[in-house]
Amino acid sequence: MNRLFNRLFLSATLVVLLLMLALWQWLQLNHELSRNQIQQSLHLSLAEHMAHINPLLSQGITSDAALKEAFHDFMLLGPSFEIYTLNLEGKVVAYDAKEEKIKTSRVDLEAIGKFIAGNHLPILGTDPRSENGQKIFSASRLMTPEGLHSGYLYVIIGGEDYDSWQALISAEHQPQIWGATIGFWVLFCLILLVILLRYFTQPVQKLAKDLREMTQSGLDNLGEQNHSLSLPSRYTASSEIQQLSQHINQLLGEISRQQAHLKRQQQAKHDFLLHLSHDLKTPLTSLLGYIDTWQLLPEDERSPELIEYAANSGQTLQQLLGQLLELAALENGQINANLQQVDLNQLLEQIAQTFNPRASRLGISLDFTLDKPMTIYTDPQLMRRVLNNLVDNALRYTPEQGSIRIYTETLNHQHWLAVADTGSGMHKHEVDALKQLSLSQFSFEYSQALPQLGVGLAIVRQLLGLLKCQINIDSTPGEGCCFHIQLQNVRA
Template sequence: MNRLFNRLFFVATAIALLLFVALWQWLQLNHEFSRNQIQQSLHLELAEHMAHINPLLSQGITSDAALKEAFHDFMLLGPSFEIYTLDPNGKVIAYDAKEEKIKNHRVDINIIQQFLAGKHLPLLGTDPRSLDTQKIFSAAKLINSQGLHSGYLYVIIGGEDYDSWQALINAENQPKIWGATIGFWVIFALILFVILLRYFTRPIHKLAQDLNALKTLPISENLTLPERYRGSLEISQLSEHINHLLQEIQQQQQQVKRQQQAKHDFLLHLSHDLKTPLTALLGYIDTWLILPADERDAVLIQYAANSGQTLQQLLAQLLELAALENGQIHAQLQQVELASLLNEVEKTFAPRAKNLGISLQFKLERPSQTYTDPQLMRRILNNLVDNALRYTPKGGTIQIINQQYQGQQWLAVRDTGAGMHQHEVEALKQLSIQPAHFSHNQPLPQLGVGLAIVRQLLGILKCRIEIASQPGIGSEFKIELVSHH
């Protein structure tokens, strides 16, 4: 019963049976109406002929004694007719039955007058032997020898005996008729509905088969339903929606693969970044240990300490990146003075830049404010400057300036370092150009931990970034600033 075909079949069969019962009842009523019309039309002048051929009735005599003599002349008509004489007001005077059988002693004269006036048949008149039944009849006006209206001759067509025999025969034949008719109708309905339902549910069946076949195919293949299904508009739309969902599933599966590959590559890149300072740290310590006590130079310990600090910084950045990707860091936006922010960044990197022989030039063309989280923006600038220091040679320059660009205020970080290749630039751009659609599930660019953190922080602050870089020449990162809430 859970299958669509079965449910449609049973519902349609029930509706067909109800329609059949209604049709049967209508045919029965129509048959009875036609039978009454034919019977009454055939016996239209029966009462008039009976009154004409009987000597007593033809003289307008309506008494019971006179009518009983006439009844013998009409026995040839059979038991299907009941004969009554009525006075001019419709009161029953004489009849061919026992007294106890007469239940109604007055007949509706209006119907008799309509009959005599030739109204459309069939007309149903009062049945003296019943209180609530009406039957077809024939009637004639009786005129006495003085030419006065003395009453009516009233003949019921299909009397009580006729009804009794008809009911008996119907009771015997009705089950056979009903059984044969219902059996034929059920067989016909079964064949018809099986054909129709098979036709209408064929697209659904085909769709179910195709979907079942798709289960055996790997998601990496081009999954799609093999054809456009013919049938109702709903089936066509359903197949289109399924194809659309299959395409989305494949795209998501491919995206997951790209993310996994990107994270794998990122871990390889990170392992190299961690391995370099760790190897240097261990190398300086081993060198210091194998030297004689009087030849041990404190510079080796300083180099080892520097490598340890680099390693510590990388591990701190890695923890920060994990916190960002897990959504544990949120922006606390407020109005921030850019001059104060750049002053803190410059103080942080000035000693290191001096030791490396790199010039820091942090200046603002005009005082300005931005609406941002000062701590997160400081992290972004710190990571950009730290990355620039790592790849800018001695004698190079790192600048931070503000400028108007495309009608917006931007903060640019420039360096004269090694620069980046175009694929590295695109890896950072595709994750930062549309921060409104930023997702923590996007793949990490192969730009090191620092720039990966920049990528995440830009998404939290919903800032755009534009990147220009050429290998051997340098890089420029321009961050769009928001001036108000």
């Protein structure tokens, strides 16, 4: 019952049956109207001839006693006719029937007037033997020899006896006629419906079959190179089916592209984790090596420098793990930006206080002082983490006697914050690799280590994305790097 064909078939069958009943009723009414028109047309002058040939009627006599015998003769000649005489007010004066059969004693003269005037047939008039019934009739004026109008001769065509015989015959033959006619038309319409429904639903069935086969074959191969699912171009029955197949193909194409993108992301993330494990392995090996060496040495030969080296390796390892957890939190949407007006001079002063001791030990000068006061619209905590990552990286790759500067610049009416160092710099392919946005988009050769600031810049980019800022990288090998951060709503 849930199939489209079955529902359409049942609905159409019900509609056809209702239409057949309505058509049959209309044919019955039309047949009765045509029969009445023919009968009344054939007996149009019946009353006039009766009045002319009967001596009493030709003299305009309408009394009951004088006309009984004449009515009886007329009824024998035509038992399907009922004959009445009416006075000028339409009251029934004479008739050949038992008195109890007369239900209505007054005939509507308006219908008689239309008949005598020659209006379009059929015209229905009052049936005296029925309280509210109407039948076709023939009528004529009765005129006295002096030319005075004395009444009407009113003849019902198809009287009570005629109706009784017709009802008897109809009751006998009507079921056969109804059964044969309705059976034929219902069978014909059902066969036609089945053919039409098969024709119109065949494209839908083809579409359902293709989708079922596609589902059964599985979607595991979606996203592989040179492989995408699509429906065959064979739905030509209607524009709606063609549009539906095109939309399905578009969805399948989009699913295929997304699946391919997800597989590339999974592969890139897998490669990234392999590289990350390589970078984690180096400080971990150093940490364990220094500790093992310290334990193997005699107590009087154990150097504090070994513990310091081990501590530095542990800090490096801790930093990498912290960066990885921070990047995962950013990608999972666990960190949100709280944008507000921030004093950039004060923020840079706090960062300088954080890194001054380390920079002094390394022999690197820091210059984070701006020429003028400046306020920016940002999240102070997130911006501080961005600058901390950049400055920390610069300290690791800037040699002794080098310098790190943070300053502002204006390019094309846009304010930027620059973090520049005089370190080793990066090659173009390393800069291109660092332009990726997240952990899932890193892709490097496994034989290589992660580029400088790999995880750190991924964090920086994610944080700047929350702050709605852009970042650009300029680098020359052997001369240093400069990171440009776009600033929002600057007020000097």
